[in-house]
Amino acid sequence: MSVQRLLQRFRDPQRARALLEQIHTLAVHPVRLMEFCGGHTHAILRYGIPDLLPATIELSSGPGCPVCVTSAHEIDQAIALARVPGIILTTFGDMIRVPGSHGSLAEAKAQGADVRVVYSPLDALSIAEQNAPRPVAFLGVGFETTAPTVAAAVIAAERQGLDNFTVCSTHKLTPPATRAILETGEIAIDGIIGPGHVTTVTGSDAWRFLPDDYGVPCSITGFEPVDILRSVLELVKMIASSQPDVVNAYTRSVQPRGNQPAQQAMERVFEVTDVDWRGLGRLTQSGLHLRPAYSRFDALARFPVDVAAPCDPPGCRCGDVLRGNIRPPTCHLFARGCTPQHPIGPCMVSAEGACAAYYQYALEDR
Numbered sequence: 001m002s003v004q005r006l007l008q009r010f011r012d013p014q015r016a017r018a019l020l021e022q023i024h025t026l027a028v029h030p031v032r033l034m035e036f037c038g039g040h041t042h043a044i045l046r047y048g049i050p051d052l053l054p055a056t057i058e059l060s061s062g063p064g065c066p067v068c069v070t071s072a073h074e075i076d077q078a079i080a081l082a083r084v085p086g087i088i089l090t091t092f093g094d095m096i097r098v099p100g101s102h103g104s105l106a107e108a109k110a111q112g113a114d115v116r117v118v119y120s121p122l123d124a125l126s127i128a129e130q131n132a133p134r135p136v137a138f139l140g141v142g143f144e145t146t147a148p149t150v151a152a153a154v155i156a157a158e159r160q161g162l163d164n165f166t167v168c169s170t171h172k173l174t175p176p177a178t179r180a181i182l183e184t185g186e187i188a189i190d191g192i193i194g195p196g197h198v199t200t201v202t203g204s205d206a207w208r209f210l211p212d213d214y215g216v217p218c219s220i221t222g223f224e225p226v227d228i229l230r231s232v233l234e235l236v237k238m239i240a241s242s243q244p245d246v247v248n249a250y251t252r253s254v255q256p257r258g259n260q261p262a263q264q265a266m267e268r269v270f271e272v273t274d275v276d277w278r279g280l281g282r283l284t285q286s287g288l289h290l291r292p293a294y295s296r297f298d299a300l301a302r303f304p305v306d307v308a309a310p311c312d313p314p315g316c317r318c319g320d321v322l323r324g325n326i327r328p329p330t331c332h333l334f335a336r337g338c339t340p341q342h343p344i345g346p347c348m349v350s351a352e353g354a355c356a357a358y359y360q361y362a363l364e365d366r
């Protein structure tokens, strides 16, 4: 089946209508569902799903935008790294516009730092090959989805004996962030729309703790309208029957145990450690740093930098947005001082940021 025909199945209005009818029948009591993933937030708003759901269902966006949850301290470190004489700092496009405490990588580049946008860590590896012996640092950002590709680049650099390639890892793990949001009890969450791409790597078993420890159902799904509506229906069914479980509504990609070669690459290169999240603070065992055996590829171990105590942009409420505490239009800077052209906080920069999604698809929602 062609990709186009496959996509049509998941954008089919008749299937969407049938799912909506069932959702409207079952959702008689108010519930709040959180979509963990920023990709889901964009899809939900792009397809106008909140307007199709019954008023009893509230959708909240979660912390699943890796650029957004990168802390100001981590960005400050990356900027300091980019300013080390001779270094080429490489990263994904979104990252260079994210504001740190006093500027961004884009500003550091304008002031003379050699900052380059790449599409994958393997591009950074090529830059290291072409520019040896100049040191090349790849700023690794992302969840379980991107960490395996960075691990693969480190393994390739080791195999090639390419010792001018390094990684500044800000990789984070998604289950601890979800657990932290439930632990604080700041907002009541009745069900979680689980992240499809992350779970393709981790496997759906990684979310068992949601029903087992918190009695919260989870439905993992993809990014097309029928995927999302099916996930909502599965959650509403589990809530109505008081039988929380993990449902895999994305079987075309997700398996219970996930992608084991990808997990093995991560396990080989990274160790799990405590890290800071924007909006969530320091979370135990929630991030990935290079193992001591790979410290020669660790940018911050090779080129230690000192940065001052971080501060978030004044007035920016990204932390509240990332915890599902407020919807972006509640921030008084939304679409006023803060726009995708002139972002104040990271949630307006990233292609997965909730503020950028609301700006793009729901501006009239202010």
Ligand code: SF4
Residues within 6 Å of the ligand: 315, 316, 317, 318, 319, 321, 328, 331, 332, 333, 334, 335, 338, 339, 343, 344, 345, 346, 347, 348, 349, 355
């Ligand atoms: S609208 Fe801008 S300033 Fe407000 S929370 Fe979002 S990113 Fe931060």
